[in-house]
Amino acid sequence: MAKATHSGAALADGLVLDIHDLSIQFGGLKAVEALSFHVKEQEIFGLIGPNGAGKTTAFNCITQFYHPDRGQVVFRARDGRVLDLVGLPVHDIIRLGLVRTFQNVEVIKELTLIDNVLIGAHTDFKATILEQALRLPRARREEREMRAKAVRALEFMGIAHLKDAPAGGQPYGVLKKVEMARTLMAQPKLIILDEPAAGLNDSETAELAETIRRMRDEYRCTILLVEHDMRLVMNICDRICAISFGQFLACGTPGEIQGNKLVQEAYLGEEEPE
Ligand SMILES: Nc1ncnc2c1ncn2[C@@H]1O[C@H](COP(=O)(O)OP(=O)(O)OP(=O)(O)O)[C@@H](O)[C@H]1O
Ligand SMILES: [Mg+2]
Incomplete structure (x- = not known):
């Protein structure tokens, strides 16, 4: 059941994040175009796609490092408030319980x-x-x-x-x-990780998978991650959204995403999901 709030944003029970029609252009390039997906409370959710698909840009639009041209980013904050993050300053976003790491370690x-x-x-x-x-x-x-x-x-x-x-x-x-x-x-409610396994060897990646699960379980938070290591993604994610050229391809369980024709085609000529 949807819950109305002071900000007018609504979020179905059990969801922590609902992205709707998110779009941003750089010059003529539609880096993210009409992207919609939702993330449930305490799931590990993966965003995947070939290089340049718009994954980091989507994260930047969610965390308000970039201001999207269009769309809503409805978030259930750690104090229970539901609000659209678009236009809020970055430090407010962190206070609400949405934190991130960067693709290039900072x-x-x-x-x-x-x-x-x-x-x-x-x-x-x-x-x-x-x-x-x-x-x-x-x-x-x-x-x-x-x-x-x-x-x-x-x-x-x-x-x-x-x-x-x-x-x-x-x-x-x-x-x-x-x-x-x-x-x-x-006090994270939602942690966004941009390529946490990049640059790690196999044993470090296996340890990372365990750490991400522990973060979710012990800090009772939700994890949203971008990752190219398909073994890691398929191993730890409850659900995955695949995008290509800024656009939504598919969303589903790891099994559903692996078997999806559109996703397979998007990865042709790139690394294929295993
Ligand atoms: N600040 C920016 N100005 C102009 N173009 C940008 C900017 N940020 C990203 N882009 C372009 O938007 C597209 C999406 O880039 P983005 O970094 O979001 O892809 P990605 O899916 O994270 O790729 P990767 O897997 O390589 O990290 C690319 O074509 C990129 O060149
Ligand atoms: Mg990126």
């Missing part, structure tokens, strides 16, 4: 791993800048709590022993874990 090399994770918590600090600058009690207490939370996030990712090491010089697999730990700081 860490600050000069900072330690724990400080990189703490960046994910800055929207949750209640102390004012002045209280923080003067290191007043509330600011000190908050900082202690946030550090403890960051250590837990690093422990969850299995890299707490590296917390005080600078990010610069760490292997790529570690930096990806730092980015994922950062998403756990924001």
Whole structure:
């Protein structure tokens, strides 16, 4: 049953995200065109498609890094509110419980791993800048709590022993874990992962699959991921949406997507789904 809200957006029970008619052009290029799909609460949902299909662009339109030309992105926030995200500032999106990692890992090399994770918590600090600058009690207490939370996030990712090491010089697999730990700081409701397995070897990818499942189960959140590693996608996703040239091809279970003719054709000449 649909539930109306103050913003006028509605979302069927059991859904966390409903994308409708999402469209964006760059010059004449329709990077995402009339894309619609929905994601259920606590599922692991995959968005797949050949290189340049518009997957990252779709993520950027959902998280408001890009403002779509058209369409709605209806989201059930961590406080239960249902609202259309289109036009909201990025920091509001994070506060609502929608967090992401980037296709190109984004860490600050000069900072330690724990400080990189703490960046994910800055929207949750209640102390004012002045209280923080003067290191007043509330600011000190908050900082202690946030550090403890960051250590837990690093422990969850299995890299707490590296917390005080600078990010610069760490292997790529570690930096990806730092980015994922950062998403756990924001009381995530929906975590968007853009190619989490890129650059990882087989055993790291197998570990990642387990980590993604644990994130979903222990943090009780939903995972939306883009991934080219078809074995990973087919292994961990409850449902998958396939797109090509910015357009919807099919949505279904891994088995349905593997057997879909349109999807198979889109991948011809590329890597084929196994
Ligand atoms: N900021 C931008 N300005 C102009 N064109 C862009 C921009 N971002 C993406 N594009 C174009 O939009 C199309 C979709 O790109 P996008 O990065 O979303 O694809 P993708 O599915 O994520 O590909 P990949 O699998 O290679 O990461 C491509 O043709 C790309 O060149
Ligand atoms: Mg991409």
